[in-house]
């Protein structure tokens with residue numbers, strides 16, 4: 320659905336955002352940070368400050384965790400029966416959908432993503448995740464195992480893990496908070512969310528909607544602020560039972576260290592360097608479109624970006640020319656203009672990082688066949704870029720760039736062993752893309768590639784029903800599907816001698 324933001328709505332939203340600093344949401348109340356500090360929120364399409372948000376720190380995290388604990392232990396939430404909890408979640412999903420245009424505008428201004436994509440996230444990812452997970456309420460139950468000892472009656476109880484801390488990235492702000500809240504509420508837990516400091520706006524609006532539909536105080540708390548203060552305090556907090564983290568692999572490792580204090584449960588959705596394999600028998604035009612979207616969508620700032628292309632030599636030139644043509648024709652610009660396909664990178668630092676990666680690739684001997692440059696205008700825009708003559712030892716091939724940069728590698732024969740070892744030659748293991756019409760090759764690769772998901776011929780990326788997560792250094796655990804909710808349950812065994 321094409322979304323047109325009217326000039327009036329845009330002006331109103333800008334005025335509201337600029338009027339006063341955005342506050343923390345703790346225990347159902349909107350409060351300033353204890354320190355009184357705020358931080359600037361910028362529009363990456365212009366580089367201008369559009370809002371200020373409260374910079375929560377350890378004391379604010381303490382207050383939020385205490386509120387979440389009360390809501391879990393003694394509030395109405397813990398004893399609420401499934402139909403009431405489900406009804407609240409469905410109301411929240413409806414509210415998200417009803418506010419989809421506003422939410423999309425906030426993510427567009429805050430993250431830079433095209434408003435149509437942000438709208439798709441609001442309706443098809445955020446609201447749908449909440450509805451899907453509401454459907455699991457009351458359906459995760461214990462078992463009555465048959466044990467080896469005589470005269471025993473045993474059963475298991477499934478109990479919510481408790482207070483959850485969620486530390487989130489900036490690359491899909493509304494989708495992130497909604498999918499995390501969806502599973503947490505479904506399981507009957509409570510949550511303290513620390514959105515990325517680069518994109519706090521839609522999380523704050525999300526909390527307001529949750530309040531408006533009647534989610535009890537303390538069930539959802541949002542503390543905006545920085546990773547090294549608010550994030551670190553949340554990860555370390557002894558009152559938090561579980562952390563769900565989405566972000567970079569290096570921060571994921573510090574989360575694990577911080578969580579060790581009380582051995583809280585940890586799940587991690589981290590980075591990736593996902594391979595795209597194009598076999599000579601594939602529908603090459605479809606593969607070109609898929610590979611191009613897979614690396615340029617959201618300016619490559621997606622964890623599942625297909626950033627390493629392995630194309631068979633028989634089709635390599637055709638594939639690279641096709642993706643280069645698409646790269647050159649993509650309209651890069653403000654996400655507010657529906658004519659633009661991709662928006663800016665998230666920040667000046669990210670743009671400089673991506674630029675430095677392209678420079679390092681060229682210094683290591685790679686050839687730029689499309690893009691390669693920063694776009695000289697306000698905001699943090701970068702051309703969609705393709706590098707060829709890339710080798711497995713180059714930094715551009717090994718490290719996650721998190722930008723619109725594809726490394727294309729020519730595979731010299733159809734030897735599957737060589738392909739598999741090239742695809743698996745990475746410390747990451749998030750996703751993989753295979754393009755072939757040969758069923759045997761497709762399913763063989765699906766088995767042999769070490770990644771949390773394998774998508775064949777354009778298979779679905781993200782769906783609330785499909786477990787999602789990474790092997791190796793791409794993370795721990797699976798969000799989405801039944802497994803996603805299981806992350807928020809503990810199992811208790813009960814036995815009685817008869």
Ligand code: NAP
Nearest residue numbers: 487488514515516545546550551566567570588589590622
């Ligand atoms: P990041 O720097 O790791 O930040 C993620 C979150 O962690 C932010 O809220 C950040 O706060 C916070 N943080 C930073 N340092 C922390 C610390 N020491 N303790 C606690 N929290 C801390 O990642 P990013 O740059 O925002 O996001 C990009 C990365 O996320 C990429 O590597 C991408 O692959 C990954 N990602 C993965 C998935 C997935 O599902 N697998 C999805 C999206 C993104 P600040 O806001 O202050 O930085």
Ligand code: MG
Nearest residue numbers: 515516517546
């Ligand atoms: Mg960051």
